[in-house]
Amino acid sequence: MKNHIEVMISEEKVEQRVCELANQINEDYVGRELHLIIILKGSVFFACELAKRLTVPVTMDFMSASSYGNGMVSAGKITVRKELDEDIAGKEVLIVEDIVDSGNTLFYLKKLLMARSPESLKIVTLLDKPTCRTTEIKIDYCGFEIPDKFVVGYGLDYAQHYRNLPYIGVVIQD
Numbered sequence: 001m002k003n004h005i006e007v008m009i010s011e012e013k014v015e016q017r018v019c020e021l022a023n024q025i026n027e028d029y030v031g032r033e034l035h036l037i038i039i040l041k042g043s044v045f046f047a048c049e050l051a052k053r054l055t056v057p058v059t060m061d062f063m064s065a066s067s068y069g070n071g072m073v074s075a076g077k078i079t080v081r082k083e084l085d086e087d088i089a090g091k092e093v094l095i096v097e098d099i100v101d102s103g104n105t106l107f108y109l110k111k112l113l114m115a116r117s118p119e120s121l122k123i124v125t126l127l128d129k130p131t132c133r134t135t136e137i138k139i140d141y142c143g144f145e146i147p148d149k150f151v152v153g154y155g156l157d158y159a160q161h162y163r164n165l166p167y168i169g170v171v172i173q174d
């Protein structure tokens with residue numbers, strides 16, 4: 001591919017922030033059990049690093065939703081590609097997302113999951129691009145607010161590439 005990557009957030013900074021988020025979640029959920037819903041595929045790296053640092057009892061399930069094809073612009077329409085394996089009724093649910101852009105994906109998923117009667121439903125995202133928001137969505141825990149740039153790494157992809165980078169980088173077209 002004819003492009004290169006510039007580091008936006010270093011591996012060390014991401015790790016430190018993930019620890020801070022985990023500490024905050026541990027405090028907020030003390031004495032409770034947490035059911036993580038990890039949105040495939042981009043959130044997997046973040047979810048693993050976060051989950052390892054959670055001290056409350058944790059269960060996990062995975063869901064896949066997509067609004068992007070292989071490009072950098074949202075196609076707008078959300079489709080569920082993989083459903084949850086387990087029922088979430090009565091559970092303290094925390095959706096783990098990699099990045100919130102327009103807000104469409106989470107708006108749709110939150111509505112879908114709220115209809116299944118969880119005890120509570122909150123959202124944690126590693127990255128947020130608040131200037132890109134077209135749909136209002138409350139984010140309970142956010143790692144970093146970033147400018148309107150297409151980022152990769154730490155699970156995030158560009159046409160399925162770069163997910164394995166240990167830092168958050170910006171795709172620069174050559």
Ligand code: IMP
Binds near residue numbers: 098100152
């Ligand atoms: P939204 O529905 O517009 O909020 O988009 C959310 C989803 O789009 C994220 O879960 C990502 O999968 C993808 N996405 C949005 N911005 C980026 C980016 O900068 N890099 C990689 N994926 C992105």
Ligand code: MG
Binds near residue numbers: 040041097098
């Ligand atoms: Mg995603």
